[in-house]
Amino acid sequence: MQVPxxxxxxxxxxxxxxxxxxxxxMFSAMPFVTAHAVPPVDSRPxxxxxxxxxxxxxxxxxTSTRSFNEVTPWLRMTGGGAVPCxxxxxxxxxxxxASPIExxxxxxxxxxxEVASYRDGSCRGQILAPVVxxxxxxxxxxxxxTIDPYTFYTIDTGESPWCNEFSFGxxxxxxxxxxxLSFSLPKRRKALDGGExxxxxxxxxxxxxxxYTYSYGYHLGLTAIExxxxxxxxxxxxxxxxxxxxxxxxxxxxxxxLPPPWVEEDVVEYVNRVQFPAQPDGQYFxxxxxxxKAILDSYPDIWQRTGRSFKxxxxxxxxxxxxxxxxxxxxHFYTADAKECEALKKIEFLDYEGSSFxxxxxxPGATVAGIKPCPIDSKPLFRLYNNATHSDGRFxxxxxxxxxxxxxxxxxxxxxxxxGQVMCVPI
Numbered sequence: 001m002q003v004p005x006x007x008x009x010x011x012x013x014x015x016x017x018x019x020x021x022x023x024x025x026m027f028s029a030m031p032f033v034t035a036h037a038v039p040p041v042d043s044r045p046x047x048x049x050x051x052x053x054x055x056x057x058x059x060x061x062x063t064s065t066r067s068f069n070e071v072t073p074w075l076r077m078t079g080g081g082a083v084p085c086x087x088x089x090x091x092x093x094x095x096x097x098a099s100p101i102e103x104x105x106x107x108x109x110x111x112x113x114e115v116a117s118y119r120d121g122s123c124r125g126q127i128l129a130p131v132v133x134x135x136x137x138x139x140x141x142x143x144x145x146t147i148d149p150y151t152f153y154t155i156d157t158g159e160s161p162w163c164n165e166f167s168f169g170x171x172x173x174x175x176x177x178x179x180x181l182s183f184s185l186p187k188r189r190k191a192l193d194g195g196e197x198x199x200x201x202x203x204x205x206x207x208x209x210x211x212y213t214y215s216y217g218y219h220l221g222l223t224a225i226e227x228x229x230x231x232x233x234x235x236x237x238x239x240x241x242x243x244x245x246x247x248x249x250x251x252x253x254x255x256x257x258l259p260p261p262w263v264e265e266d267v268v269e270y271v272n273r274v275q276f277p278a279q280p281d282g283q284y285f286x287x288x289x290x291x292x293k294a295i296l297d298s299y300p301d302i303w304q305r306t307g308r309s310f311k312x313x314x315x316x317x318x319x320x321x322x323x324x325x326x327x328x329x330x331x332h333f334y335t336a337d338a339k340e341c342e343a344l345k346k347i348e349f350l351d352y353e354g355s356s357f358x359x360x361x362x363x364p365g366a367t368v369a370g371i372k373p374c375p376i377d378s379k380p381l382f383r384l385y386n387n388a389t390h391s392d393g394r395f396x397x398x399x400x401x402x403x404x405x406x407x408x409x410x411x412x413x414x415x416x417x418x419x420g421q422v423m424c425v426p427i
Contacts, residue, residue, distance in 0.1 A: 047186070047200045047216045048133050062219070062262040062313070065377075072097050073220050074256040076192060079227075081250035095256040133183045135200055140180040175243050180205040188316065188338040189215060189224070194364040195258040195375050196338075197315035199223060209237045212247050218315050218358070219262050223255040258360065260377040261313040263426045264288065267357050269308040269401070270296050278395040280386050280415055285332055286401055288312045288357035310381060310403050311426040317355030318423070319344065325351045329388075329396040336361055336423050360424040374424035381423040382408050384416040 046060065054068035064071055076095035077083055083096045090097040133139070184201040191197065199217040203210070210228035217223040227247035234241050265288040273282035285303070287293060296303040319341035324330040328349035335341055336359050345352050359381065362372035371380050381403055388397040400411060403425060412418050 046218050047135070057262065062264050064260060064262045066260045069097075071259045071262060073217070073223060073259050075223070075253045076256045077251070077253050078192075079248070079250040079252045081248070081252075095253075133181070133200075133202070135183050136185050138180060138182045140178065143177050143179045175240075177206050177240060178208070180208075186218065186317075189217070189255075191223075191255040191257050193257040195255075195315075196361040197223070197255070197258060198317055203228070206244075207237065207240050209233050209240070217255065218317070220255065220259075220315060224253060226252050258315055258375040261315065261360060261375070261426050263311050263313040264358060265290075265312050266309045267312050267401075267425075268293060269306045270303045271306050272303050274302050276395065279398060280395065281411075283331070283396075283398055284400050286334065286356070292356075308402065308407075310401070312357035312359065313426040314358045314360035314375075314378065314424065316361055317358050320353045320356040322351040322353055323349065323397075325349055331396055331398050333399060334401070362421060362424055371421050377427050378424035379403055379427045380421040381425045383419040383422045384408065384411050385419055387415055387417050 057064075057068070074092075074094040074097055083089070083091055182201075182203040182205075184203070186198040186200050189197055189199045197217045197220060199215040199220075202214040202216065204212045204214065210230065210233070213226045213228055214222060215224035215226075227249045229247040234246075237246075267286050267288045270285045270287075271282040272285070273279070276283035284306075285296070287296075297305075316336050316338075318334045318336045321333045321335075321344055322331075323333060332353075333344075334356065335344070344350055360375045360378045362374055362380070365373045374380060381401055382405070384400045384402070386395070386398045386400075388395055399419075400416065401422075402408060402411075408418055
């Protein structure tokens with residue numbers, strides 16, 4: 001976030017989202033606004049700690065009108081395999097739900113990562129991560145795998161749900177492997193119904209052999225498992241191919257659909273009319289970050305809360321850009337569209353300031369009165385543009401965001417351009 005525009009507002013070619021090539025042409029020379037950026041929220045714990053327990057979720061400052069079980073995601077087998085069985089597994093026509101311990105989680109208080117995931121043959125082994133997972137890094141450790149004798153008494157489809165068909169007398173054998181985990185930066189994924197979410201992938205190599213890739217969704221826990229086993233690696237794998245049931249694509253699974261969103265902070269609308277007297281209605285800024293709010297609230301003669309806000313919460317992060325660097329207009333812009341975000345990051349005039357708040361994206365499906373369906377318990381968020389490109393440089397570009405179609409009509413009557421539904425936010 002920039003300090004509260006304590007320099008004069010700038011005149012420039014205006015900023016409006018669109019194709020990256022068109023964006024470059026929209027920027028012209030303008031004095032650089034001295035600023036400091038608020039570091040983006042560190043979202044790493046949300047990917048690996050979220051699934052541990054409801055108290056942990058509450059401690060992270062997120063709430064929900066639903067119970068913890070109701071926001072546990074539904075998963076669906078994608079390779080034709082049977083759903084997992086037995087305790088802590090719920091099955092319905094939506095797929096299956098599993099408690100975090102059944103499908104894997106990271107527990108920061110004890111410092112280990114559970115990867116006893118469905119039918120990977122790991123037999124409730126614990127991969128000992130020496131530190132909290134750091135996205136974009138690799139970690140390697142020796143893992144001692146334990147055999148759970150209860151799996152030998154499971155009535156299923158003829159297979160043990162966790163381990164190989166070891167003979168009695170071997171269930172206490174504790175093999176050791178070298179396990180390497182690569183934690184990716186968050187990527188945009190889609191549930192089977194098209195719902196979008198951000199997830200970090202964990203690629204697992206066992207004794208140097210590709211084994212599984214796990215996907216941990218933001219606020220969702222484990223959402224997908226993909227087998228990376230290649231039969232060509234059997235000789236290279238040696239004993240582990242005989243000791244463990246090798247991963248099978250029959251047992252891959254994916255997120256069925258997004259559960260109701262956890263509600264996070266209020267996204268507050270601020271306006272600055274003092275330093276932007278030519279702007280239609282003023283210059284607007286939006287944030288859910290407490291540090292931003294504290295800065296702006298400390299300048300009440302310049303920035304005022306308008307009284308409008310909407311809830312943040314969902315499974316994708318917004319990208320926030322400041323366009324006042326090296327000649328861009330003195331304004332902020334927000335998008336949760338993954339392709340648009342990546343295109344804007346390539347424009348040298350824009351500062352990427354991280355994610356200010358989380359939302360959902362509209363689902364695929366028929367548009368009704370210009371509105372696409374939103375995931376469960378979410379409603380549309382609309383964006384308006386102040387039409388600065390037709391102001392002959394009298395004022396700079398700015399956008400407004402609202403969940404109220406009545407607001408949209410009122411703003412359009414004042415000359416704003418309705419850019420339609422761009423996101424979905426908690427109801």
